[in-house]
Amino acid sequence: MSKKILISVAPVAATDTDINPNKIADDVIKCAKAGAAMVHLHVRDKKGKLTADLSVLKETLALIRKESDIVIEVSTGGVSDLTIQERCAPLYDEEVEACSLNVGSTNLGDSVYQNPLPDVRYCIEEIKKNNKVPEVEVFEIGHINTMVELGKHFNLEDPLYTVVLGHPGEAPATPKALMSMCQYLPEKARWGITHAYRKDYEIISAALGLGAQTVRIGFEDSNYLDKDHTAKFNAPLVEKIVTLLKAMDLEPMNPAEARKFLGVNKGA
Numbered sequence: 720m721s722k723k724i725l726i727s728v729a730p731v732a733a734t735d736t737d738i739n740p741n742k743i744a745d746d747v748i749k750c751a752k753a754g755a756a757m758v759h760l761h762v763r764d765k766k767g768k769l770t771a772d773l774s775v776l777k778e779t780l781a782l783i784r785k786e787s788d789i790v791i792e793v794s795t796g797g798v799s800d801l802t803i804q805e806r807c808a809p810l811y812d813e814e815v816e817a818c819s820l821n822v823g824s825t826n827l828g829d830s831v832y833q834n835p836l837p838d839v840r841y842c843i844e845e846i847k848k849n850n851k852v853p854e855v856e857v858f859e860i861g862h863i864n865t866m867v868e869l870g871k872h873f874n875l876e877d878p879l880y881t882v883v884l885g886h887p888g889e890a891p892a893t894p895k896a897l898m899s900m901c902q903y904l905p906e907k908a909r910w911g912i913t914h915a916y917r918k919d920y921e922i923i924s925a926a927l928g929l930g931a932q933t934v935r936i937g938f939e940d941s942n943y944l945d946k947d948h949t950a951k952f953n954a955p956l957v958e959k960i961v962t963l964l965k966a967m968d969l970e971p972m973n974p975a976e977a978r979k980f981l982g983v984n985k986g987a
Contacts, residue, residue: 721970724932725911725977726960727792729759729939730953736767738775744782747789749954750937754961756977757790758783759819759935761797762809769797771805773812780814788974790983792817792854795842798830803838810849816983818846819881820853822869823862826888836865843873852981856881856913858889860903867905879981880908881935884922885915892922901929909980917941920963927967932980936960 728750730743747758760779764770780791793809795818809815822839825832846853855878857863863880870878882900885892890900892914904910911933912926918941923934936956942949950956961971972980 721968723972723976723980724927724934724964724969725757725972725980726755726957726964727757727759727911727933727935727937728755728953728957729913729935729937731760731763731767732938732942733761733797734767735938738763738765738767740775740779740782743779744785746953747783748787749952750957751787751789751974753954753957754971755789755936755957756972756974757792757817757981759792759794759937759939761794769799769801771801771808773808776809777812777814780812784814790816790974790977790981792819794819795846796821796832796834798827798832803841807842807845810845810851815851816978817852817854817981820846820855820878821862822855822865823858825858825862825886828887839865839869840873843869843875847873847875850984852879852983854879854881856883857900858883858886860890860900863900863903863905877909879933880904880910881913881933882910882926882931883913883915885917885940892917894922894925897922897925897929901926911935913940915940918943918946920959923960924963924967927964927969934960 762776793815795806821834824834855866890896912931913935914922937953944950
């Protein structure tokens with residue numbers, strides 16, 4: 720039996736200023752049919768600004784749920800002036816099953832994504848209260864160390880780490896950086912890969928070869944199919960990952976398998 724990999728799609732670019740629930744839902748449904756088991760979304764208004772108002776997100780999720788059982792993950796972050804209480808708004812929505820968790824401040828180009836430890840602790844407490852599954856995005860080794868310590872304090876067993884490479888100001892998307900991050904992960908940690916500003920699939924392939932169990936793809940990170948071609952929709956990016964998995968004798972998880980892997984109790 721081939722090893723199963725969770726494909727997550729992050730379909731909306733941070734620069735998108737036209738957030739259309741119907742368009743996003745249609746793209747996500749096609750991604751699910753292509754092999755994505757989870758969708759990663761942010762809470763945005765119709766002009767793309769991060770917000771605590773869930774109305775546009777709720778409309779999008781309702782449309783997705785009409786035709787797909789894909790796992791719903793919503794971010795608690797992004798560069799904004801929202802308070803941590805406002806950023807935690809999606810944790811109280813019943814459709815949301817998982818959430819991204821950032822445990823340290825991060826340079827994203829000329830911007831700083833601020834995550835002071837008191838905010839991180841508050842977010843973890845709310846995640847636990849609402850029975851959501853955290854996906855820990857780590858941009859550098861310090862984030863891994865911080866999560867290990869927080870995991871002990873909050874009794875978080877075996878959190879899922881996502882190694883994020885390629886953002887200007889953080890760990891570069893190089894084999895050396897990938898190896899360094901992997902070597903610092905806790906022994907037997909569950910982990911995956913995201914490559915920002917990607918124009919090829921070399922780092923993703925290398926991560927899979929090193930044991931990554933999840934891959935995030937989508938316009939939030941890059942719309943490149945290869946160095947010369949971009950995708951107009953997210954589904955072709957998912958299809959590209961599925962082809963890559965099959966070439967490596969791997970298979971994509973379906974949503975039910977993804978929920979079991981993540982520890983999501985749907986309907987709980």
